[in-house]
Amino acid sequence: MTTHTPLPIELGEEVAAALAAGDPIVALESNVITHGLPYPDNALTARKVEDAVRAGGAVPATIGIDAGRIIVGMDERDIDRFAATPGIPKVSSRDLPVILARGGTGATTVASSLVAAELAGITFFSSAGIGGVHRGAETTMDISSDLVQFTRSKVAVVCAGAKNILDLKLTLEFLETHCVPLITYRADDFPAFYCMSSGLRAPHRIDDEDVIARTVDFHWSLGGAGGVVIATPPREEDAIDRDEAEAAIEQALVTARRDGVTGNAITKYLMRAVDELTGGRTAEANMAVLISTAEAGGRLAAAYARHVRDLVPVP
Amino acid sequence: MTTHTPLPIELGEEVAAALAAGDPIVALESNVITHGLPYPDNALTARKVEDAVRAGGAVPATIGIDAGRIIVGMDERDIDRFAATPGIPKVSSRDLPVILARGGTGATTVASSLVAAELAGITFFSSAGIGGVHRGAETTMDISSDLVQFTRSKVAVVCAGAKNILDLKLTLEFLETHCVPLITYRADDFPAFYCMSSGLRAPHRIDDEDVIARTVDFHWSLGGAGGVVIATPPREEDAIDRDEAEAAIEQALVTARRDGVTGNAITKYLMRAVDELTGGRTAEANMAVLISTAEAGGRLAAAYARHVRDLVPVP
Amino acid sequence: MTTHTPLPIELGEEVAAALAAGDPIVALESNVITHGLPYPDNALTARKVEDAVRAGGAVPATIGIDAGRIIVGMDERDIDRFAATPGIPKVSSRDLPVILARGGTGATTVASSLVAAELAGITFFSSAGIGGVHRGAETTMDISSDLVQFTRSKVAVVCAGAKNILDLKLTLEFLETHCVPLITYRADDFPAFYCMSSGLRAPHRIDDEDVIARTVDFHWSLGGAGGVVIATPPREEDAIDRDEAEAAIEQALVTARRDGVTGNAITKYLMRAVDELTGGRTAEANMAVLISTAEAGGRLAAAYARHVRDLVPVP
Ligand SMILES: [Mn+2]
Ligand SMILES: [Mn+2]
Numbered sequence A, B, C: 001m002t003t004h005t006p007l008p009i010e011l012g013e014e015v016a017a018a019l020a021a022g023d024p025i026v027a028l029e030s031n032v033i034t035h036g037l038p039y040p041d042n043a044l045t046a047r048k049v050e051d052a053v054r055a056g057g058a059v060p061a062t063i064g065i066d067a068g069r070i071i072v073g074m075d076e077r078d079i080d081r082f083a084a085t086p087g088i089p090k091v092s093s094r095d096l097p098v099i100l101a102r103g104g105t106g107a108t109t110v111a112s113s114l115v116a117a118e119l120a121g122i123t124f125f126s127s128a129g130i131g132g133v134h135r136g137a138e139t140t141m142d143i144s145s146d147l148v149q150f151t152r153s154k155v156a157v158v159c160a161g162a163k164n165i166l167d168l169k170l171t172l173e174f175l176e177t178h179c180v181p182l183i184t185y186r187a188d189d190f191p192a193f194y195c196m197s198s199g200l201r202a203p204h205r206i207d208d209e210d211v212i213a214r215t216v217d218f219h220w221s222l223g224g225a226g227g228v229v230i231a232t233p234p235r236e237e238d239a240i241d242r243d244e245a246e247a248a249i250e251q252a253l254v255t256a257r258r259d260g261v262t263g264n265a266i267t268k269y270l271m272r273a274v275d276e277l278t279g280g281r282t283a284e285a286n287m288a289v290l291i292s293t294a295e296a297g298g299r300l301a302a303a304y305a306r307h308v309r310d311l312v313p314v315p
């Protein structure tokens, strides 16, 4: 295979400049804009997330697929258009070639954002809650492709753990089996999205950003497949109590079963149901953790950029 | 590792010429010849499958292991010998190095054919029914290595879905988790081998061969691991009714349990039992879907070859 | 990513000389020293294991992480220090970058030893019992990262099968699904650590070391991911009767459940409990199989080195 279609990647101006200068960048998904909150909350949150990346010390690069082109660094108008347009499909990594071949438009998930980030040369990505192993996956085998993408894309993933509607214990087992390095930043336990803790102890807590930067770099020097997952909890004042969240999830699972909701529809269904059950408090916590995670992502990307700059280039 | 044994690959004359000219080629497995039908039905079917690839517009390359050499493009005499010789072992991708080291002979599965096709530079492969997740795999963990090979070999796989004795829902989950692009060609649902539909909706239907060619090419441009699965149903006049097939499979599973058949023996056992239960109609449908899939494979390989020819070479 | 931290790998003198000369080397893990037997039995066994590698015809390279450096070929003083120091953490492949970034010390598992061996250019590794699929993994998803590392590191693994506290049937299924070549050397069945047989027939028995060397080489020539697993049983006079071992394991599993032992603590707990139940006979058999496997590893590494020397270099 010596020939292939040139990839239709377009970099935002600021992203292109940061890449050329070796400045830190944090990639962001657009699926959270189109499939998370209603308009205009989604557009406002996307803007706050970008501001948080900047506050952390990096340039945000929100990623989306627009008329057959991969946009890395959507501008404010792009984001607003995505936020206001209903029906933009969710595009995971395996859907990417199809959507490009069709000249289509779509919102990137964690997995597809990692593919685009790596192609653009961006080494950090941030998302509040990654996908994982679904509750009941022992029989349904329903496991998010995010986890497999972590073993393929050389991008560090900063998150507040996995969405708590998932089975977090099985999610950690999967990451361990597949040799994905897992660090917690400023926490002992693996966080649970908008909850401070999943109740599961994580293998390595590192609070020093420089040590995290060296860990990421060593992972790649060692020939490690894919990326490193860096989980950091929400701010205490934003968090939802774990028992309260768990009770709401249990109840939502009951109604999901009653309503026959399964497969790809389950994530959105559960998140909405839990939000109703908590009187909208989880949606607010969700917005808060998106922002605080993005800020941590910016800080860690900045530390990594400093680390790389200090290295003697290896030819 | 700077030294290694030169690989004993031998290209058939027509295949070598097609590779040199950039003409479309469709790789084919030989396990279907040795482990599918009885002689001489198997030899006749193999010839019809090759004819169907040509009718689709491509050169067939049936793959087998003969006395320690990988033959890519077996000639009519090779095929007839494989068809008539009992006891030729089935060689999956992980068996390949063993058989070569022993100078042995064997029939290639989907997985090992993909390895050989990629080494030879062939980008399309066709088979009626790929392997998948076995029924009961929640406890047996019996999952075909075909599915993992799809994440490793850069070859597009044209098929009529997975063998319907498998758990097709779990097979689709596995492909999704492992980020394997899945397209249906001329169908909305994932087909079920000699049945038109598995009852499971596939993520992307594409009927335009040029869009499929671009999808395959984009998958590789994006750095995607392995191949793309393109599923297309049998012709309506050849298909078996899904309820009828399912009833026969359920019954065959009962007798398999009674007879204590498990492991690698189960696929062949079930396919034979189902055939008896349907009065030989599934075996006939099996031959028909092998042929119609091969023709679709030829058509899609030809579209891909045209697409690659039109591209400006990227150095 | 054009820059990265130079990897802190230090080769033992003898290992460096052997690498330069193309002489055979067998990599060894250090976790068996720190987490296996009590001091000084562990130090004594480590020395006997190294002697066995030499008796087989190769240079031993015990691997450990010492103050932020990967030592490939620990000397006698290093090994004794590791053996005598309590609390040295177990470092799997995904922990490696963290421990290096922290300048820490740790004992390598099978998985992390494979990473280090490949980086150093060593193609053979020996361990008595690899990790695998845990009993109950149908619901716990507890599967050793060793198995996934086998699909990534281009190192041949000589072992006496997997630890028999695991589910060996599921372990073989996992290896098959993930296309990991599996050979038995001098046995028909997959061995079960210090038992001659697991009762499970292995796919390929090869007793000729030259054929094994060619198999390993062909696996890599074919573009095969990762390594080859070569399982060889303990010496008959060292082995424990399978029924006796199985009864002890069943009993240990009951007390483990009673004591609430789960997760990463289970392996060590079960191995100790089984040892007590057999009056120390399994610990002795464990030492014996470590030694006999290492000798087989030396012999096979030597055959492979001869094979590579005889090849005409491919540029
Ligand atoms: Mn899913
Ligand atoms: Mn199987």
Ligand SMILES: [Mn+2]
Pocket: A176, C142, C143, C144, C263, C264
């Ligand atoms: Mn485990």
